[in-house]
Amino acid sequence: MTERSWWGWGTVDRALSDDECVALAAGLPGLLGRPRAVPDLAGLDLPAPRVTPPAALAPLVSTAVADRAAHTYGKAYRDVVRALAGDLRAAPDAVAFPRAEGDVVALLDWAGSAGIAVVPYGGGSSVVGGVEYRGDGPVVSLDLTALDRVLEVDRVSRAARIQGGALGPVLEDQLRPHDLTLRHFPQSFEFSTLGGWLATRAGGHYATLHTHVDDLVESMRVVTPVGVSESWRLPGSGAGPSPDRLFLGSEGTLGVITEAWMRVQDRPRFKASASAVFPDMAAGMSAVRAVAQAGLYPANCRLLDPGEAALAGAAPAGECVLVLGVESAVHPVESRLAELVEIARDAGGTVTGADGGPDRAAEAWRSTFLRMPYVRDGLARMSAIVETFETATTWDRVEELYTTVRTEVGAAVEQVTGAAGMVNCRFTHVYPDGAAPYFTVVAAGRPGSEVAMWDDVKAAATEVLGRLGATITHHHAVGRDHRPGYDRQRPEPFALALRAAKAALDPAGVLNPGVLIDPPARVRS
Structure with missing residues (x-):
């Protein structure tokens, strides 16, 4: 398997060489003469972990430097620059790797009872601060990529039930034997997950008509701190506000998307x-x-x-x-x-x-x-x-x-x-x-x-x-970087409803605090 870059985009083998960096910068006067070196993981100085998982969850939780470093930031320019400088003060205290939906439930229960923030993490390709915790308390990064299977294919209805942690190439490889495709190809396709696409309302390959992943959703299953939300499989419905629309674009602040029935199509010929x-x-x-x-x-x-x-x-x-x-x-x-x-x-x-x-x-x-x-x-x-x-x-x-x-x-x-x-x-x-x-x-x-x-x-x-x-x-x-613009764009009555939904679904306020809305003030003892 090709090694992912912990500090920058994509895979290590496709990063530009030092000479390529120099040649690339030739047209911009005033830049460095040589590229800054990529820090060695072994030399990174990360804050000591502040969390200890219960024994039953310990096999799912890592405090290894490599895991914590790779889950500190997304892939925005400012993320890359800070990683290159070795500035990993925002590193999560631990990274959890659930293997099944029940693990997600158990991890959220632990975090809620212990006051630990949880940042859902798919492929980590966010360019808007969506996976970087900017609070001052303990935080666990919840990596969903082990939940990566196409669980069921309904060829008659042309739909597939897919786990939220499936990276783009992984889910396409599993659909290919059925001669089907989701046909959703954002620029981050190789390094982003179905759950991440849904949580961010990602735009994909199509420049017209079905431009966003929203258009491909039949139903969703979401783990929240107060229970599991699963909508019915329907081609369409006029039954009140859509439950799927509540979680599409919620960016991990209302729940963790573990599965979705997606509308797939025959592969283009x-x-x-x-x-x-x-x-x-x-x-x-x-x-x-x-x-x-x-x-x-x-x-x-x-x-x-x-x-x-x-x-x-x-x-x-x-x-x-x-x-x-x-x-x-x-x-x-x-x-x-x-x-x-x-x-x-x-x-x-x-x-x-x-x-x-x-x-x-x-x-x-x-x-x-x-x-x-x-x-x-x-x-x-x-x-x-x-x-x-x-x-x-x-x-x-x-x-x-x-x-x-x-x-x-x-x-x-x-x-x-x-x-x-x-x-x-x-x-x-x-x-x-x-x-x-x-x-x-x-x-x-x-x-x-x-x-x-x-x-x-x-x-x-x-x-x-x-x-x-x-x-x-x-x-x-939106993430954290676009919050000022989102606050200006969003109608205030909707902001009130969003805050109420956050309080109802995540009463302890542990899920991705600071995304979409301000986190509730924490009472310190």
Whole structure:
């Protein structure tokens, strides 16, 4: 099995070499001459554990340095920088590895009676502080990845019962013999779990129609401190507020998702793609809006602005690129692609790759997309500032949002770093009524000040999105880093209901304190 990186993204063997880090940073003056070294696990200084599990649970609980270090942070830029600096003051006191749902129940009972915070942990790919405990009491990280089985397949209804700890490749491997797929592929697919996708309302492969994992849920089973919640398997229901909707997006603060019946589909047999080049973003946006409103539902509909297209090697001459892809399990897709291509041409696009040959722009973008988290880590080792944030707004405000964010966040980057940075954008998901722009910021940082500088850039982006009425997150979740924006976006009556649900389901307040809402004040004896 390939070794996971404890400090950064993905696997150890795919991280950038020192020479690759240096070459990557050549275009950003003022960075380190050589990348900072990755700390040796054996030399890490972690706080002493403050918890001792009962004898019956001891086999499930680890206080090993490697386990605690790997579960301290998620994979946000600020997480990577702190890990590289050996700053693991937030390390959990222990990591629990339940093997069955009954273990989850027992561990929550112990934590509730002992006043120990519990942070549910899937693949640990959060980029918003979703798995980092920021309180001052004892905490246990609850790693669900041993609950990783496809328990049952209903081929007639085309659904599967899957445990929440199953990583993306693990569940797909188990569905493949049935010629089925969940077909949910977030960028973190290799390193995130079904339970994590559900808890964060993750966005996946499809750029249109079924954009979020919400759309694939038939029913859920959730362990809360006061009991197990299991909804009925139904294709649809009008029976009051949906119990699944209570837990979708709850980010581990209301319960632990142990199983879900998911709507699966036959594996695609027919695929085709094409790209179109546009002279500017206004023309590209017009094309994407026409595609989104045509009811053709392409699986891929990614619009890259000039900076993003150049970074991917998809259009180095300053053009925008629209990447289109269609697929089907039952019939050829060439005619549908032809309709999409015609829409792009009508909007002024120059189309490539629609003749059945290789779509080089799409291939270049996909390669860059999968490699980007490793590139981010390489830049972090060179003291660059790297931030990504995504949002969504309606079509009547998309162009203003794109222009304002690039202008104002660009100005904030220059103020924070003292030099101009790069602010690129791509549209990851599109709808008939709007789009989800995804921004990438890269700038030179100052060694030792990277986290504070990142925080300042993040605050500027949060302020702009809130002022323009755009969501604080389309698919990255809230966690702790997006709390200011979420608090502004969320209606106050709903906040009251959420606090009441938290108090009812988690009366001791032990589940992921600080996510979505403030933790209750603890009475000290």
